[in-house]
Amino acid sequence: MDIYAQNILDHYKNPRNKEVLARADLASYEKNQSCGDELTVFLKLSGPKIYTIKYLGQGCAISQASISILSEKLVGDNVAKVLKYKFADIIKILGVPISDRRENCAMLGLRAIQKAIDKNKEK
Amino acid sequence: MIKRSDFPILTKKIVGRPLVYFDNAATTQKPLAVIKATSEYYSKFNSNVHRGINPLAEEATKRYEKSRDIIAAFISAKRAEVIFTRGATESINLVARSWGEANLKKSDILVLSIAEHHSNIVPWLQLKTKIGFKILYIPIKVDGRLDLMAAQKIILQPGVKFLGLSYASNVLGIVNPIKKIVKLARAHGIITLIDATQVLAHQPVNVHDLDCSFLVFSGHKMLGPTGTGVLYGKRELLAAMPPFLGGGDMISTVSLDSFTPNILPYKFEAGTPNIAGVIGLAAACQYLSDLGWAEIRAKEKELEQYFLDKIKTLKFIRILGTAEPKLPIFSLIVEGIHPHDAADLLGQEGIILRAGQHCAEPLHNHLGCSASLRASLNFYNTKREIDFFIKKLIELKKKFN
Numbered sequence: 001m002d003i004y005a006q007n008i009l010d011h012y013k014n015p016r017n018k019e020v021l022a023r024a025d026l027a028s029y030e031k032n033q034s035c036g037d038e039l040t041v042f043l044k045l046s047g048p049k050i051y052t053i054k055y056l057g058q059g060c061a062i063s064q065a066s067i068s069i070l071s072e073k074l075v076g077d078n079v080a081k082v083l084k085y086k087f088a089d090i091i092k093i094l095g096v097p098i099s100d101r102r103e104n105c106a107m108l109g110l111r112a113i114q115k116a117i118d119k120n121k122e123k
Numbered sequence: 124m125i126k127r128s129d130f131p132i133l134t135k136k137i138v139g140r141p142l143v144y145f146d147n148a149a150t151t152q153k154p155l156a157v158i159k160a161t162s163e164y165y166s167k168f169n170s171n172v173h174r175g176i177n178p179l180a181e182e183a184t185k186r187y188e189k190s191r192d193i194i195a196a197f198i199s200a201k202r203a204e205v206i207f208t209r210g211a212t213e214s215i216n217l218v219a220r221s222w223g224e225a226n227l228k229k230s231d232i233l234v235l236s237i238a239e240h241h242s243n244i245v246p247w248l249q250l251k252t253k254i255g256f257k258i259l260y261i262p263i264k265v266d267g268r269l270d271l272m273a274a275q276k277i278i279l280q281p282g283v284k285f286l287g288l289s290y291a292s293n294v295l296g297i298v299n300p301i302k303k304i305v306k307l308a309r310a311h312g313i314i315t316l317i318d319a320t321q322v323l324a325h326q327p328v329n330v331h332d333l334d335c336s337f338l339v340f341s342g343h344k345m346l347g348p349t350g351t352g353v354l355y356g357k358r359e360l361l362a363a364m365p366p367f368l369g370g371g372d373m374i375s376t377v378s379l380d381s382f383t384p385n386i387l388p389y390k391f392e393a394g395t396p397n398i399a400g401v402i403g404l405a406a407a408c409q410y411l412s413d414l415g416w417a418e419i420r421a422k423e424k425e426l427e428q429y430f431l432d433k434i435k436t437l438k439f440i441r442i443l444g445t446a447e448p449k450l451p452i453f454s455l456i457v458e459g460i461h462p463h464d465a466a467d468l469l470g471q472e473g474i475i476l477r478a479g480q481h482c483a484e485p486l487h488n489h490l491g492c493s494a495s496l497r498a499s500l501n502f503y504n505t506k507r508e509i510d511f512f513i514k515k516l517i518e519l520k521k522k523f524n
Contacts, residue, residue: 003467004464004522009522009523013523034479034480035462035463035478035479035480035493035494036480036484036493036494037461037463037493058493059461059463059493060461060462060463060464061460061461061464061523062463099467101467102463102467105463
């Protein structure tokens with residue numbers, strides 16, 4: 001299957017949840033140094049679970065579609081579970097094969113979310 | 124005569140498609156002559172140079188030093204002025220750490236251009252944190268040309284000690300009027316370093332004529348092996364500089380308390396060098412000389428014009444740097460498509476491109492774009508390849524619309 005499947009391109013062209021979240025519980029900024037892709041994510045929690053994910057950012061179709069999809073799929077997940085997600089989980093969630101050369105693109109969104117949660121843990 | 128068949132990789136397939144290699148500014152492909160010279164060294168002459176009193180070492184040394192003669196002649200330098208390094212990056216670091224540390228002070232000004240590769244910015248920033256001098260950057264015009272009026276103003280400021288400038292930017296591909304700028308700098312006692320890395324595969328370089336203090340380049344961007352590079356320096360400058368790396372071959376005597384450096388150029392070549400690589404680089408110089416600049420230039424001009432004519436018909440493409448004279452290096456902004464997506468998808472068609480900032484983040488920030496898609500050609504590319512690239516770009520645009 002094509003990495004640029006209809007679903008990926010759809011999320012790239014019509015991003016979901018791409019807006020600022022006022023009074024977010026958690027927020028973080030993440031950038032891919034090599035390509036300049038960047039994301040700011042905002043989370044609202046409901047107890048130990050993710051209640052809302054919003055974000056702003058710019059970059060390639062893979063990085064932007066990935067955060068758009070995550071902003072829908074991770075809602076309701078326990079933050080402890082989200083922290084354990086790895087590249088293999090992201091491939092499953094995106095539903096397309098991601099080559100090594102696009103790993104950083106696909107992972108940008110998850111890294112931003114994990115960073116926001118991690119920062120919270122440190123507090 | 125230009126022969127694609129001299130380059131074995133060009134007949135190969137990638138992901139089942141014929142290889143269209145448009146990433147020559149990153150590294151060029153290698154002709155059989157270079158591949159053979161390198162492997163012949165390992166299969167017939169492998170031995171350490173400058174050390175053994177034995178016939179094998181003697182043969183290896185002879186071939187290594189003969190290579191230095193060929194490479195020196197290629198840029199019209201004297202052999203003692205040609206120092207082998209791992210590449211242009213190491214060459215610039217050598218100048219920064221050796222000449223820079225010994226000669227620069229806090230009140231000095233260094234001049235670079237906004238279009239420099241990171242390798243001609245970062246070594247100076249590293250030194251700046253140690254010494255504390257000021258760095259000024261020459262800006263570029265809207266069409267990518269170096270702003271010569273601004274350059275003159277910056278260079279003529281009191282306190283400027285050093286000018287580091289690329290012969291041509293690896294993003295814009297525009298050839299700077301180096302001779303003119305070096306002349307101005309020299310008239311004011313400024314030390315000049317020219318990064319000629321992008322130029323050597325495309326046109327002749329004559330250090331004697333340019334009259335620069337230093338000139339650096341990488342072998343792998345001019346048909347030679349990776350891990351090879353040259354630092355050219357004027358003899359009196361090199362002679363006065365302290366050694367960079369310490370180790371074998373760069374010394375003439377060593378005691379428990381002190382050492383005496385070797386003569387030039389060995390003073391700057393510590394450790395066993397990349398012997399096979401240097402022999403391969405000499406073969407690359409020989410190959411380019413045999414082919415002749417007239418033929419290379421004519422073919423590349425033709426490709427450049429063809430590429431520009433075709434790309435102009437695509438309204439969704441913008442080229443970064445349109446001024447002449449230009450090398451066949453084209454950094455593109457594709458409206459609505461991120462360079463990484465374009466490089467990935469076109470790569471699946473066998474078209475090898477570079478996406479990103481091409482180690483020139485300050486330039487991309489200056490141009491107001493986060494990244495670009497670079498197609499860099501060489502004399503072995505063809506109009507048919509350009510046609511294929513254009514066709515696939517149009518298909519790509521449709522997919523994203």
